[in-house]
Amino acid sequence: MTDHLLEVRDLSVQFHTAQGIVRAVNGISWHLDRGETLAILGESGSGKSVSASAIMNLIDMPPGEITSGEILFEGRDLLKASDEERRRLNGKRISMIFQDPLGHLNPVYPVGWQIAETAMAHGRGKAEAYDRALALMERVGIPDARASMGKYPHQFSGGQRQRLMIAMALALKPDILIADEPTTALDVTVQAEVLSLLEELQEETGMGLLLITHDLGVVAEAADRAVVMEGGLVVETGTPRELYHNATHPYTRKLLAAAPGKGAMREPEDGPEAILEVRDLKKDYGGFEALKGVSFDMHAGETLAVVGESGSGKSTIARLVLRLEEASSGTARWKGEDLLTKSPRQMGKLRRQLQMVFQDPTQSLNPHMSVFQIISEAWVIHPDILPKARWPERVAELLDQVGLSPEHAKRYPHQFSGGQRQRIAIARALALEPDLIICDEAVSALDVSIQAQVIDLLGKLRDELGIAFLFIAHDLPVVRDFADRVLVMQRGEIVEQGSVRQIFEQPCAPYTQRLLAAGLDSDPDVQADRRAARLALAGN
Template sequence: MASSHLLEVRNLSVRFHTARGTVDAVNDVSWHLDRGETLAILGESGSGKSVSASAIMNLIDCPPGEIVSGEVLFEGRDLLTLSNEERRRINGKRIAMIFQDPLSHLNPVYPVGWQIAEAAMCHGTGKDEAFARALKLMERVGIPDATAALKKYPHQFSGGQRQRLMIAMALALKPDILIADEPTTALDVTVQAEVLSLLEELQAETGMGLLLITHDLGVVAEAADRAVVMEGGRIVETGTPRDLYHNAKHPYTQKLLAAAPGKGEMRTGESARQPILKVSGLTKTYGAFTALKNADFELHAGETLAVVGESGSGKSTVAKLILRLEEASGGKVLWKGEDLLTKSHRQMRAVRRHLQMVFQDPTQSLNPHMSIYQIISEAWVIHPEILPKAQWRDRVNELLQQVGLKPEHAARHPHQFSGGQRQRIAIARALALEPEVIICDEAVSALDVSIQAQVIALLGELRDRLGIAFIFIAHDLPVVRDFADRVLVMQRGEIVEQGTVRQIFENPQELYTQRLLAAGLDPDPDVQAEHRKARLALQGAEPQRA
């Protein structure tokens, strides 16, 4: 049973017993992690990567889960044979974990300082010492004004700050192993780079082993020493990031690499068409806070205008003001020459059929109590002039096929689909009203790389075939590079730069834009090494703007 590695998984198999039958989630998986090493487990949703980590932490509910076979050796001891009391001495103290969605894993009714200190107190640390350690950890992970922040609640922090708080909590007892399950998914590119850099610094200080679970090839290129590629519960390939990128053997690894965005031909960004949407001086204030200041831009028929920037830059505010989901404080939004901001709510109802939106999380934007047929046909209940009821069934079937689904899917409910399929349903719902503009607010940010590629290809095909224009709000710069015609760069409520995709990506003028591009993650380890150099070189640079 002895192992020379800090952590070793041997022949692990996990299955789940469901109403639809038995699912083999992990099948005969073996890998190891050494002290001071970063091992990435790479794969898409359903590949078994998170289940493997849950088995290590004893977080699999049995039943319905069942660990069929295997060993998980930590310093030579099989964790699967330990009692619950013995596991409690190890979990948190020796092996810690940070999760993908920190807001779901931080208790909303307790101050964050208490939650970090509690992790230490549960393992015998005195209260005063635990709070002193919590303060030091919050300072170490870069929380501003940590003394005051100790008393704040999770909702008072940004997404990146909440992830830093989760890291502080996990490190409260200086663990030997840190398991990070998709720690940067849906974070801004700059925050993502900061979180990965922080994990690397902390690892260098403590010598801990880092197990990084991800679907992002760029994260692997930036942070991993070795990678394990999983598909359908099995390991299909292992190697260094450079070996996997330049010499992938398995078709699944090759498919992941081929789906990675940012490598295709850039669009010209030139349009001879007249603008259908013209925004000028658009402003939004909340009391003394200005969320958007004097935004000016145009959208032409059949083009994709990407809006990029960090959280809080005003990207989503622009979308909400255009659609009148919030009221602007000033400016104009001219739709074919008519100012939308002066229209009544009744008049806006007629306009909205031409301006549709696809949201970031289809799980929340699709009604779980409605069938797919009801979700899509609801558009015609609100706008009955579009289509006679006798034609609804045929049109729903047509729309489902248009987004790559099947007519028989109309009878199902949202929970019966994957994340990528739910996003396709959201796109079909938007298409039901035959819009001229679709606003996509981070519509692909949380999807697996191959599903993301499929959705982007679908949107591109709809743009080219139907002439739909897109306002594409995103923080994923490689996707923007492949999909957009023109790009707006936003910072703190202002548009700091705009131009064709080629101008922005090949010759950015503003320091902020340069920093955004340097923070992007590339699946090629050699290119990513250049990004890292550029990021470090720009850290001390002075902004060019006042």
């Protein structure tokens, strides 16, 4: 028997692939107690999600195989339980929420039915299950919960969908809730709300919370203890304060060193005349004003960050400037010429100077094209830039410039990590030697050390080539390290703008103050102060 609610002992998991055996988890051990929040911290490929999947019996076998270990729930080894026993436990005693709620909610059923189904699958009557679903939706803060019962997943925001997933996971009051990267794609304020909600629910129910994350700020905000994983191994364990102040393993220290928001802030310089002048830019979608008259300037070699929550209009600015959508009114002058009045042919020529790097390189890179074809496609479209004989040499130069090998030109996107794919996307943008690159959440989905590498790369390109960056982001620590100036947007309007130092140290707008208070810091002591500030602002 064990005194722990959940204990993993010497667990090893491997996968049989065409390239051979991949050992994803190598003899790990840790425990979770009732009422405790344990964070499993590590980057992609560390084995943290695989170990959680083993707890829930979600590993496909084959190709997966659990080669050793025990998973003890209240002293009983789950690996020896029958499929029927595991079905009785999953959802009722042990539940799980995932990073992408839209991918785990059924798009063709109302959300109320989906939450109630969890209870009905474990023997509850229909009326009781629906009453429980309604109560849970109200508890997790879904507006007008009764009417929302009949809505579908696509009719909710990302934060609301994550709340619905939490409601579904809690339908049967589980003893353990496993949260796999539950806040990674969420705005800072929504992230803070979701973590606060999980903490409140944990206090009410006494459940153990297993929090899987790569975000040191999440650990500082929510965890009682943390297990650090690298390469399928547990390399260090301790409280957030112990790990932050006294980390002993090189990997933990590397993660801490890569955490954004700790570097010196850049001071904007008095540069040349503006290369981009946006005035009174508006966008109306059939009565909904996405942009309500936005005005700003950008200078050569400058990084202007645009921050705000989902729906604030920051990505709409990028689409309108690049003419991916048409503005309702306003002007966007690029080197004196209004982009919004140009013909498609004229815009085609100007786009050589205006390039974009998207959030998800997996979707923005053609999987059927080699890296050489992806990068050289720019010269196919603009054949006057570079003679075809020079393409191989220039592709090799661009790959070297973004920290990849010239040999990578023969490979395809699926053969690279997420960080490497984003470097390929940057190389593609550089192929046309642009004066402005728009980065739309270009680093938000990357692991902390990969994120730091990409930001260092963009900073090097800015300094060496004089490229200006319009940097759209919700990750405030990254903005603090990389930007010269910041625009803060809310509901289609700029509520505040200024230098990085001004925005981060002397914010004037209440909305900016709330954004900064909601941001997460890797230092548990700083995070405790932010939590206090957040509670004080909420009280006002």
